[in-house]
Amino acid sequence: MRLIFAIVHSDDAPGLIDALTRRGYRATRINTAGGFLKESNATILLGVPDDSVDEILTLIRSNCQTRTQFVNPLPPVMEPGEFYMPYPVEVQIGGATVFILEVDQVYPL
Numbered sequence: 001m002r003l004i005f006a007i008v009h010s011d012d013a014p015g016l017i018d019a020l021t022r023r024g025y026r027a028t029r030i031n032t033a034g035g036f037l038k039e040s041n042a043t044i045l046l047g048v049p050d051d052s053v054d055e056i057l058t059l060i061r062s063n064c065q066t067r068t069q070f071v072n073p074l075p076p077v078m079e080p081g082e083f084y085m086p087y088p089v090e091v092q093i094g095g096a097t098v099f100i101l102e103v104d105q106v107y108p109l
Contacts, residue, residue, distance in 0.1 A: 013042035016063040066095035
């Protein structure tokens with residue numbers, strides 16, 4: 001058995017959850033936030049048999065697309081008289097970061 005943590009953009013999470021439940025997988029969604037962009041994410045947790053991992057990864061790939069977005073960086077700490085001109089920076093958002101852990105035991109209590 002495997003425990004899968006998929007960290008996805010909050011816009012992609014509903015479609016992923018729908019695709020997983022249509023295939024009969026149970027998933028838990030936890031709303032999270034990223035540290036760099038401070039944007040909302042969703043962490044999806046699934047406990048699945050070993051032979052289901054490839055199907056889960058395929059569903060994640062097809063429902064969580066990477067895209068680009070322009071953001072304005074936060075200004076640095078400045079000394080009096082300094083001038084800071086922010087300019088947009090292009091960053092990638094979306095996609096997924098997936099962690100797969102081996103599960104030794106499950107205790108349904």
